[in-house]
Amino acid sequence: MSDIICISPIDGKELVRRPAASAQEIDGAIAAARAAQKEWRRLPIAERSAYVLKFLEAMLASNQEVVPELAQQMGRPVRYGGEFRGFEERVRYMVRIAEASLAPTVPDDDRPGFKRMIKREPLGIVFVIAPWNYPFMTAVNTVAPALIAGNAVILKHAAQTILVGERFQKAMDAAGVPKGVFQNLVLTHEQTSSLLFRGLVDHTNFTGSVAGGRAIEQAAAGTFMSLGLELGGKDPAYVRADADIDHAIENLVDGAFYNSGQCCCGIERIYVHENHYDRFVDGFVSLTSQYVLGNPLDEATTLGPMANVRFANWVRKQTGEAVAKGATAHIDVAKYPADTGKTAYLAPQVLTNVDHSMSVMMEESFGPVVGIMKVRSDEDAVRLMNDSPYGLTAAIWTQDLDAAERIGGEIETGTVFMNRCDYLDPGLTWTGVKDTGRGAGLSRLGYEALTQPKSYHLRTI
Structure with missing residues (x-):
C-alpha cells in the first residue's frame, strides 16, 4: 500500500501523510455508494438540498482553521482568507435553482389522453477528482449539484491538498448525510485509473492538466461513463x-x-x-x-x-x-x-x-x-x-x-x-473549448451534465 504525501511549499518539508485506500476499501466504498444512492435518490429535492445546506454551514464554521491549513498545503497567503465566499455563493445558487432545473419538461403540443414528459434522473455514482489550486471551490462545483440531483459522490482530492478531502467528509458527517452517499477516498494515480477502467462509477469530473485529462479518457474508454474535463488554459x-x-x-x-x-x-x-x-x-x-x-x-x-x-x-x-x-x-x-x-x-x-x-x-x-x-x-x-x-x-x-x-x-x-476577469459566476455555465476540455459545470446546464433524461409517454384508455 502506498502513502500519499503533501510537501508544504513553505519549507519543503512533509506536512501530512495518508495511506492510500486498500483494494477492499475501494470496493467497499463503491458498494456502499450503490446501496446508499438507491435510497438517496428517492428523497425529495428539497430534502437533499437541506442536507447540502447543513454541509455548507458545517464547512463555513471551519474557516478559521482552514485558512492557515491551506497556506501550509498550497501556499496561499492567509491575508486573503479562505475560499468560502465563492464556495457559499455556488452552493446556495445551485440549491436555489434545483427544483426548476430538475423539474420535468413537458412538450408544448398538448395531446388529449396522453401524459408526456422528460424527467431528469441521477446518473448513479459521481467521481470527483479535485485539484489543489482552489481545492474547496473546484470540488464543490460538482459535489453539491451531484448530491442535490440524487447521485452518490466519491471524492478523490489532490495529494497537495489531501486535508481538504477530509474537511469535506467531516462536514458531510456533521450534516448527517446518510452513510455511503458521500465518501472521501485517498487514492494513487494507479488506483484512480483502475477504478475508471473497471467502470465502477457513472460519471467522472476531473480538473487538471491536459495530460491528466487524456489519461482519464483512456482509462474510461469503453465504459461509456460521462466525463466532465476542465484542463489547461492560457487565458x-x-x-x-x-x-x-x-x-x-x-x-x-x-x-x-x-x-x-x-x-x-x-x-x-x-x-x-x-x-x-x-x-x-x-x-x-x-x-x-x-x-x-x-x-x-x-x-x-x-x-x-x-x-x-x-x-x-x-x-x-x-x-x-x-x-x-x-x-x-x-x-x-x-x-x-x-x-x-x-x-x-x-x-x-x-x-x-x-x-x-x-x-x-x-x-x-x-x-x-x-x-x-x-x-x-x-x-x-x-x-x-x-x-x-x-x-x-x-x-x-x-x-x-x-x-x-x-x-x-x-x-x-x-x-x-x-x-x-478570473471569476466564476454560478448562474453561467463553466465550460471550455479545444484542449481546455469538455462538459459543463454549475448553472442549469450543470444539473443536466449530472443527470440523464428519461422520457415518459403515458396513454390513458
Missing part, C-alpha cells in the same frame, strides 16, 4: 483603445498574480492597443512591483510560494526561454530575496517584446508571469487570442458593450468577460 485579455486604463491595470494585475498565478482562469497573456501600450505597461509593472513575496502565514505577505518547486521551475524555464529569445523582463528578481531560484518561492514577472514563438505565450504557465503584446486593432487581438490550443475564458476591456459582445463572438473560448 487572454484584450485592452481596447477605449478602455479605462487604470481600471484595466488594477484588475489585470490581480487577475494575473492572485494565488501566485495558480488560477484556472487567471490571465496569462495580455494584448494592449498601441494607443495605450506604454502607459499600460508602465502602470502594470509599477503595481506588480508592490507584491510582497514571503511566508504565506505572515499577514504582510501578498504573494506566497507556488504549490510545488517543480511548478516554479517550469515558470522559470519559460521566462528564461523568452528572455533568451529577446523578451524584456521588467521585474528585478534581486529585489525578492525569498526567490533564490531553488524553492517554490517565485517573484512575479512581467514580460514585453514577446511573441507566439515563446512558450510563455502559448503553453500554460500557471504561475506569476504574464506576457504583454502591442496590437493595432480588434482583428489583431482576436487573431492572437485564438492562436492557442486552449479556451477557458477571455477578458475584453472596453467601454463599448456591443463591441465586447461582437468581439466575444469571434473568440474561441468558454466564457467572455468584459471589464473583469
Whole structure:
C-alpha cells in the first residue's frame, strides 16, 4: 500500500501523510455508494438540498482553521482568507435553482389522453477528482449539484491538498448525510485509473492538466461513463483603445498574480492597443512591483510560494526561454530575496517584446508571469487570442458593450468577460473549448451534465 504525501511549499518539508485506500476499501466504498444512492435518490429535492445546506454551514464554521491549513498545503497567503465566499455563493445558487432545473419538461403540443414528459434522473455514482489550486471551490462545483440531483459522490482530492478531502467528509458527517452517499477516498494515480477502467462509477469530473485529462479518457474508454474535463488554459485579455486604463491595470494585475498565478482562469497573456501600450505597461509593472513575496502565514505577505518547486521551475524555464529569445523582463528578481531560484518561492514577472514563438505565450504557465503584446486593432487581438490550443475564458476591456459582445463572438473560448476577469459566476455555465476540455459545470446546464433524461409517454384508455 502506498502513502500519499503533501510537501508544504513553505519549507519543503512533509506536512501530512495518508495511506492510500486498500483494494477492499475501494470496493467497499463503491458498494456502499450503490446501496446508499438507491435510497438517496428517492428523497425529495428539497430534502437533499437541506442536507447540502447543513454541509455548507458545517464547512463555513471551519474557516478559521482552514485558512492557515491551506497556506501550509498550497501556499496561499492567509491575508486573503479562505475560499468560502465563492464556495457559499455556488452552493446556495445551485440549491436555489434545483427544483426548476430538475423539474420535468413537458412538450408544448398538448395531446388529449396522453401524459408526456422528460424527467431528469441521477446518473448513479459521481467521481470527483479535485485539484489543489482552489481545492474547496473546484470540488464543490460538482459535489453539491451531484448530491442535490440524487447521485452518490466519491471524492478523490489532490495529494497537495489531501486535508481538504477530509474537511469535506467531516462536514458531510456533521450534516448527517446518510452513510455511503458521500465518501472521501485517498487514492494513487494507479488506483484512480483502475477504478475508471473497471467502470465502477457513472460519471467522472476531473480538473487538471491536459495530460491528466487524456489519461482519464483512456482509462474510461469503453465504459461509456460521462466525463466532465476542465484542463489547461492560457487565458487572454484584450485592452481596447477605449478602455479605462487604470481600471484595466488594477484588475489585470490581480487577475494575473492572485494565488501566485495558480488560477484556472487567471490571465496569462495580455494584448494592449498601441494607443495605450506604454502607459499600460508602465502602470502594470509599477503595481506588480508592490507584491510582497514571503511566508504565506505572515499577514504582510501578498504573494506566497507556488504549490510545488517543480511548478516554479517550469515558470522559470519559460521566462528564461523568452528572455533568451529577446523578451524584456521588467521585474528585478534581486529585489525578492525569498526567490533564490531553488524553492517554490517565485517573484512575479512581467514580460514585453514577446511573441507566439515563446512558450510563455502559448503553453500554460500557471504561475506569476504574464506576457504583454502591442496590437493595432480588434482583428489583431482576436487573431492572437485564438492562436492557442486552449479556451477557458477571455477578458475584453472596453467601454463599448456591443463591441465586447461582437468581439466575444469571434473568440474561441468558454466564457467572455468584459471589464473583469478570473471569476466564476454560478448562474453561467463553466465550460471550455479545444484542449481546455469538455462538459459543463454549475448553472442549469450543470444539473443536466449530472443527470440523464428519461422520457415518459403515458396513454390513458
